[in-house]
Amino acid sequence: MTTSTDQADPAAQATAESYGFQTEARQLLKLMIHSLYSNREIFLRELISNASDAIDKLRFRAIGSPELVGDDAEFAITLLPDAKAGTLSIVDNGIGMTRQEVIDHLGTIARSGTAEFLAQLSGDQKRDAALIGQFGVGFYSAFIVADEVEVFTRGAGTDAGTRWTSRGEDTFTVEDAPDLPRGTRVVLHLKADAREFAEDYRLRTIVRRYSDHIAVPVRMPKAAGTPGDATDDAAASAELETVNSAKALWTRSRSDIADDEYQAFYKHISHDFGDPLTWSHNRVEGKLEYTSLLYVPKQAPFDLWNRDAPRGLKLYVQRVFIMDQAEQFLPLYLRFVKGVVDSNDLPLNVSREILQQDERVTTIRNALTKRVLGMLQQLADQQPDDYHAFWDEFGTVLKEGTGEDYANREALLKLLRFSSSKSTDRAPRTGLDAYLAGMIEGQDRIYYLVADSWETAHRSPHLEVFRERGIEVLLLHERIDEWMMANLHEYQGKTFQDVTRADLALPGEPAQPADDEPAGPLAERIAAALGERVEKVRPSRRLKDSPACLVLGDDALGPQMRRIMEATGQKVPESKPLFEYNPAHALVQRLDAEQDEDRFRELVQVLFDQATLAGGGALADAASYVERINRLLLQLLSD
Ligand code: ADP
Numbered sequence: 001m002t003t004s005t006d007q008a009d010p011a012a013q014a015t016a017e018s019y020g021f022q023t024e025a026r027q028l029l030k031l032m033i034h035s036l037y038s039n040r041e042i043f044l045r046e047l048i049s050n051a052s053d054a055i056d057k058l059r060f061r062a063i064g065s066p067e068l069v070g071d072d073a074e075f076a077i078t079l080l081p082d083a084k085a086g087t088l089s090i091v092d093n094g095i096g097m098t099r100q101e102v103i104d105h106l107g108t109i110a111r112s113g114t115a116e117f118l119a120q121l122s123g124d125q126k127r128d129a130a131l132i133g134q135f136g137v138g139f140y141s142a143f144i145v146a147d148e149v150e151v152f153t154r155g156a157g158t159d160a161g162t163r164w165t166s167r168g169e170d171t172f173t174v175e176d177a178p179d180l181p182r183g184t185r186v187v188l189h190l191k192a193d194a195r196e197f198a199e200d201y202r203l204r205t206i207v208r209r210y211s212d213h214i215a216v217p218v219r220m221p222k223a224a225g226t227p228g229d230a231t232d233d234a235a236a237s238a239e240l241e242t243v244n245s246a247k248a249l250w251t252r253s254r255s256d257i258a259d260d261e262y263q264a265f266y267k268h269i270s271h272d273f274g275d276p277l278t279w280s281h282n283r284v285e286g287k288l289e290y291t292s293l294l295y296v297p298k299q300a301p302f303d304l305w306n307r308d309a310p311r312g313l314k315l316y317v318q319r320v321f322i323m324d325q326a327e328q329f330l331p332l333y334l335r336f337v338k339g340v341v342d343s344n345d346l347p348l349n350v351s352r353e354i355l356q357q358d359e360r361v362t363t364i365r366n367a368l369t370k371r372v373l374g375m376l377q378q379l380a381d382q383q384p385d386d387y388h389a390f391w392d393e394f395g396t397v398l399k400e401g402t403g404e405d406y407a408n409r410e411a412l413l414k415l416l417r418f419s420s421s422k423s424t425d426r427a428p429r430t431g432l433d434a435y436l437a438g439m440i441e442g443q444d445r446i447y448y449l450v451a452d453s454w455e456t457a458h459r460s461p462h463l464e465v466f467r468e469r470g471i472e473v474l475l476l477h478e479r480i481d482e483w484m485m486a487n488l489h490e491y492q493g494k495t496f497q498d499v500t501r502a503d504l505a506l507p508g509e510p511a512q513p514a515d516d517e518p519a520g521p522l523a524e525r526i527a528a529a530l531g532e533r534v535e536k537v538r539p540s541r542r543l544k545d546s547p548a549c550l551v552l553g554d555d556a557l558g559p560q561m562r563r564i565m566e567a568t569g570q571k572v573p574e575s576k577p578l579f580e581y582n583p584a585h586a587l588v589q590r591l592d593a594e595q596d597e598d599r600f601r602e603l604v605q606v607l608f609d610q611a612t613l614a615g616g617g618a619l620a621d622a623a624s625y626v627e628r629i630n631r632l633l634l635q636l637l638s639d
Contacts, residue, residue, distance in 0.1 A: 016175040021166075022108040027118050028132075029140050029168050035128040036137070036144050039273065040194065043141040044203070045210035047090045047186055049268055050139060051077045052214045054094025054184060056321035058156050061095065063320070063348050068156040072182055077218045078240060079207070081198040086190045088198050092216075093183035096155040099162045103174055106139060106151065106164055111310070113303045120302065133273025134301050143168035145197055146188035152177055153184040204243050213249035213265045215319070217242040248319060250293040250340050254281050266295045269314060270338045274298050277390055278383075279339075280375040284367065288360055292368055294339035296375065300393045304336065311335040316342035317350060328355040329365050333401035334372050336394050341368070366407070373411045380415060380431070388429060391417045395428065399480050403487040413491050419454055421463050421473040426454040430474065432491050438472055442507040445497040446490075448474040450482045450558055456616035461546035462499045465506065468544050473499055482560035500558075500615070502551050502578050504542065522583070522592050529604040530579060540580035547585040548611045550577040559616060579608060602628060 021029065036042070055075045062069045072093050080089040097105060104110075117135055121128045142149045147167060154161040161180030166172035188197075196202050200223050207218050221238035249257065249265045266276045276295040283291045294313075303309035312327030312335075319342065329341050345360055355361050376398075380387040391398075401412045417428040418435075435446060447466060451457035457475040466473045476485065488496055497505065505511045519527070519538060527537040535553060543549060552558065556575035557565070565572045581588050587607070594600045609625045612618075619625050 016173060018171050018173045019103060019107055020171050024114045024118060025107060025109050025140070026170060028109060028114070028135075028137075029143055031118075031121055031128060032132055032137055032140060033143055033168065035125050035132055036141070037125075039129065040144050041197075041206050042137070042210070042273065043144050043188075044090075044197070044206050045267065046138055046141045046271070048077055048207070048211045048214065048218060049271075051090060051092035051094060051184065052211075052216050053321075054092050054096070055216050056094075058093075058095040059320055060322060061156065065157070070182075075216055076242075077214075077216055079203055079218065079220045079243075081200060081203055081220075083195070083198040086192075086195050086198060088188045088190060088203075089185055090188075091183070091185045093181065094156075096158075096183050097153045097162065098155040098158055099160065099174060099176070101155065102151065102153060102162050102164045107172060111135075111303070112308055113306050117302045130273065130299070131302065133271075134299055136271030138271065140168075142186065142188055145190055145194035147191045148189040150187040150189075151184060152180050152187070154180040154182050156182050207243050210264050210267065212244045213247070213261055214244060214268065215246065215248035217246040218244045248316075248342075250281065250291050250342060251319065257281070262293075265293070266297075266338065269340065270295070270297065272297055272299070272338075276338075277386055278375060278379050280371055282371065288343075288345055288363055290341060290343040290345070290364055292339060292341045292364075292371065294337050294368065294372060294375070296372075296379075296390060296394075297336060297338060298389065298393070300336060304394075304397065309335075313338075314340045315350075315355075316340065317346045317348050318342075318344055320348060322346075322348070322350060323352070326352075326355060328352070328361050329368055330372070331365070331369055331401065331405055333397055333399075333404060334369065336397060337372055369405070369408060370411075373408055373415065376415055377411065388417070388427070391428060396478055396480060399478070399484050402484050410491075413488070418448070418474040418476060419457070421449075421458070421466060421475060424458075426458070430472075435472060435474065436492060436494065439494075440469065440471055440507060443471060444494060444507070445505060446474065446494050447471060447497050447499050448476060448485065449499050450476045450485060450560060452559055452563070452616045453477050459614075460500075460616075461549040461611070461614050462542055464544035464546065465542040466499065469506075471507070479560060479564070482558045486561075498552075498558075499542070500552050501554050503554050504551075506541065509541070522581075522588075525600065526579065526581065526604050529601040530608055533576065533608065534579045535576040537579045537581070539583045543580065543582035543585070545585075546582060546611075546614065547587040548579065548581045548607045550608075550611045550615050550617070551580050552577060579611070581607070602632065606632065 055077070058068060059075065075093060078091040080091065082088070117131075121131060149166055149168065151164040152161065153164070161177040162174060163177035164172055164174050190197055200220065203220065211218055219240040220243050222241050249261060262279055262281070263275045266272065266279065275298065277298045279293065279295045281293045301309070310325050312325040313329050314324055315322045315326035315329070326341070330337055341364065343360070343364065346358070350358075376387070376390065379390065395417060398412065398415060402409060402416070405412065413432055416432060418430045419426050419428045420430040423429070432446065449457050449460055449462060451460060454475060454477045457477050463473055485496060485498070490496060503511065523537045523539065527534065530537065540549065553575055556577070557572065562572050583589075591600065591603050591607075594603065606625070606628055609619055
């Protein structure tokens, strides 16, 4: 993709080179410029955020190599507007970039899944803007307000500076730039309709709104005379003043922080455009001292299901930024949580490897896990609508925890939400506590049903007796559910019971074990007709409206596990269902009276196939089913 300008002089060879943006970067740039039109000011938050990250990185590197900082140790971000020229420069004295880093970082998007993400964008501006917001627009947001961007940068500890420039279309140019100070200067040549971003007052307002809490001072030339009067040179020589509060938000006391400050900080660390759903800010003192600020987002990130997607908290040690995505502080099933943990007890030179083994980290992780679960429980208790919104976005991830986190299982179970047989709405809104409260007299089990879809679950023949008796059944229809339920045995002393299994205990009735039901003459006749296809045939206690249903043996694999194993090419262990018929049903009574054995067999096959379909299963031989039905229809029509 390099189209190097041919230079005869080898020394100058590395100088001006033009590159094409990576395809994804190019697409994102285009979309961003068109979709984010109504929220343009966020570019400043993104660029200040990058500058602050660059300073954080240098501070961290300087712990081991103080010479990288040298005399220029007063870290700051400086905004230099030039209203006359229509430019805005954002200057930092952070880590800077080498020429190669400039090419890599400002020409590509490294996050995996970007292509899939872009494919989700629809062209609908509002929807796309929200999606791009979750993706995190970063540096490229400069092109929302600028038609040309220049970046001058020199990496800490290197001598060679680099100038990057682009109009945000297909290409960018990189060349050597002598005599640059350490760090990065981003110069925006503002579009004609974005000149407001060179105005002193406008900039101060945006900084206060979005970047107040950044630990690094953001400085601007002292406002003198008419705002925007100064030229770039004059501005550079003017006296500077700090315009943000320049104190890390989490170090302040909770009672001094307004909600909108918490929200702005969330946007800074998450690159999300929207507000968080809830947060929790705590300082722990005693043997182990640390502060945490944890947020639950409103919307799931586009790559929630990508196992390599960035996750984890920002780790600070004694206020020094150590790393992003410190994933050791929360379990995987809480990967949607964003935030900061700042510890006074960990060493500054802590590495990911050390974090994995450190007992203090385990202690903090356990406490933060409880903290998040507590925060969610509080949301569920106090703002149920918000909790439902949370559940719809992240419920499936939280379910992973039931099989992984035994220590917090009870708390996790309390947070689960299910669809219910008592509701015609598929939305999962029933918690286990609500379920227990609605149990009928004599009920000591929590009944549930797992199916491939809500429709199949909701209309399952297995629910008939429960509906008649007013017993609620929890309906599960996500891929993870069968796995989850296999791990769960009881809640508050009440056993979970799958209603599609052979051994079904109903309140006030003796259990109906799979093996000791005396089979009547009709059962024997049906069993002979079905032969190898079934384990057993018996009259049903669960059917009221349907003629027949299939029941799983107590140890048999359920439909979801079966499908997962088939999809992953594993051999599915053979297991035959039980066939239950409803003696009170007109069809079954008609069947019982049928004298013609061929016709009897034909009808039984149809009932069996229909029971398979009603349970959400696929017919092994659909063609025979269709032929059979057609034969019966013809007989019916010619009778
Ligand atoms: P992100 O910050 O999410 O990684 P960006 O598109 O904002 O994505 O930036 C891409 C990369 O460019 C950053 O990760 C960083 O390595 C580099 N970068 C951007 N701005 C600066 C800066 N002011 N100083 C040093 N490096 C920077």
